[in-house]
Amino acid sequence: MTDSETPEEFRVRARAFIQANLERADPEDPKRLEQPEAKVLQATIFDAGFAGIAVPKEYGGAGLTLEHQKVWAEEVNGYVVPATLFVSIGMLGITLLDHGSETLKARHIPRILRGDEVWMQLLSEPSGGSDMAAAMTRATRDGDTWVINGAKMWSTGAATADYGMCLARTDWDAPKHKGLSMFAVPLQQPDVTIEPIVSIEGGPAHFFQEYFDDVSLPADHLIGEENEGWSVAHSLLFHERNATAGVGHGLGLGGGHGDGGGADGHGVEDLVRSAAKAGTLGDAATRQLIAEAYVAQQARDHTNDRVGVGMRTGQFKGDWGSLLKLGLALDTLRRGEIGLIVGGVDGVIWNDDGPDAGGAGNRWLGARSISIAGGTNEMQRNIVSERLLGMPREPATDRDIPFREVVARRPKPE
Ligand SMILES: Cc1cc2nc3c(=O)[nH]c(=O)nc-3n(C[C@H](O)[C@H](O)[C@H](O)COP(=O)(O)OP(=O)(O)OC[C@H]3O[C@@H](n4cnc5c(N)ncnc54)[C@H](O)[C@@H]3O)c2cc1C
Known part of the structure; x- marks a missing residue:
């Protein structure tokens, strides 16, 4: 080479x-x-x-x-x-x-x-994931160490990962986006408790909730500058949306959404196979549905190529991955529905072996996750409208005041 x-x-x-x-x-x-x-x-x-x-x-x-x-x-x-x-x-x-x-x-x-070391992301919290900048997990400096306390949620792969990239609040007097820092947290240690979350498609747990009790970290585990964690988190989500949608560095790593690598059972050819198995491939209505999925796939592939080239050449800057990820999520949901319809009996039974079990029912259940993971469809729509189309920002009353005040203003639980 x-x-x-x-x-x-x-x-x-x-x-x-x-x-x-x-x-x-x-x-x-x-x-x-x-x-x-x-x-x-x-x-x-x-x-x-x-x-x-x-x-x-x-x-x-x-x-x-x-x-x-x-x-x-x-x-x-x-x-x-x-x-x-x-x-x-x-x-x-x-x-x-x-x-x-x-x-x-x-x-x-x-x-x-x-692959000797596996990392995952610790962004969402039990109090909410869309408003990621409202993180309540706390990191306090104690001489040459940081001490982390709090909880994270929906963390994919935490049980088997070595490190989590963890967003924590380091300044409670700064506005919410400006008092966050990102840390590399070793996960398999006594001060981190990891509990599985059972998901709708069944199968072994693939996401988890973690509790951090006085987790002590050397100072060099800070990623980026202190109180600049929001820009690190933004980069992480940028790479996540690109990788999920099939552009950028994640391409060909088997993200499982037609980006190359593996076979995820969600392709148009899988619909054809499933309809053939159900004996419905000759039906005009089935053919119409498969054609719909095919057209959507072609449109998405070409859009991905167009945006991918634009990003590589520097012509397209910014959050284009959000547009692609939104398209992917909408297509995946629709393809899940079509899979149910054309799959006949296979479409109304599922087992608890999880999303990889292969049946149309399992795939329909699993399809929903892409419209939530990495930011929901609603959040992607907000990003597309504000950052790509230049529409006015969503109103927010908590953006410029100390985060401590934001917390104090919240209604107390009954
Ligand atoms: C398969 C999967 C894997 C995941 N893996 C990880 C992971 O590894 N690490 C991690 O940190 N998180 C992970 N998540 C969590 C994911 O990032 C969050 O679920 C997501 O950001 C939404 O947060 P929430 O579930 O708390 O919903 P909420 O934020 O409570 O939102 C609830 C609803 O309100 C809507 N909503 C919220 N705010 C707005 C707004 N401003 N405008 C319009 N609508 C709004 C949302 O769209 C949603 O429909 C994963 C989730 C899934 C499904």
Whole structure:
């Protein structure tokens, strides 16, 4: 590999590696690697120089570009990939790259890219997730250490992650967006209690609630500057929405939404297979529904390409990932409904094996999560209208006053 390797030269090299080292995904039985297997596969990908394709070499990446990342996504499509590491590598590692100190970046990014260390996000709280800047988890400085107290919620993968990127309040006298800081919190330790949350689709718990009781952190676990945590959180959400929608660094890591990598059972071809199994493929009404899903998929693919190119060339700046993620969430919900209709009997029964169980019923239940995770559809609509279309901001009475006063004004629980 040379620094000037073109995307097409990279494609040849990537294809040879993928064919020799990755397993073809079975569309009849979408396989999701458990974390231990995913880590082994990620180590193979890293050791061959294909992890963190657009991450600088000094942090263990391949030092190439997002265009090469897109080529990787195209080549890996239809293969089993280490999808459980998608959040850690495609979102958290990249946020650390944007904001971490040299110490943090050098220590953690190579380990994240190799899958040796797994990171997840600790943003939402029991009191609410959409208004993330209203975080109540507290970090207090005590000499050379920070002490964290509070609770987080809906945290994907906390039980098996090594570190959480945790948004905590460090200044209660500053307005709510200006008194937050971001920390790297080691999760598997006695002062952190992690409890599972049972989700609607059943299966093993994949998100959790955590309680922090005097969790002590060395000063160098601060990510970015003190009281600048909002900009770190904003970057994290930016990368999350891009990665989920299938643009940027998360491409081809198996986010499971048609971005390349694996098979998630949500594709148009899955609808065709399901209708054939139910014996309804010849029905005009079924064909109409599948055509609707196909047209939506084509429109979304082209929009993703257009925005992806615009972001890579610098023509599109800002929160375009929110627009794509909103489109993805609306399509996924509709495809879930179509899946139920065309799937016949398969559409009205589901088991408790979770969203990967393969049936139309399980997929319909699981489809809802994308319209909530990473910010709800309503929040994406707010972002699109305010930041992309330039419409007036949503009124807020708590933006410019000390957060301590915001809390004091809240109605007390009965
Ligand atoms: C599958 C999944 C994985 C997740 N993983 C993580 C994770 O790893 N880490 C993490 O920190 N969080 C995670 N979350 C939590 C997620 O970020 C929150 O659920 C989400 O931000 C919404 O917050 P909430 O559930 O507290 O709803 P609330 O904020 O209480 O909102 C309730 C309702 O009010 C609406 N609403 C709120 N404010 C407005 C407004 N200003 N304008 C219009 N409507 C509004 C919302 O759209 C929603 O319909 C995950 C969620 C899911 C479903």
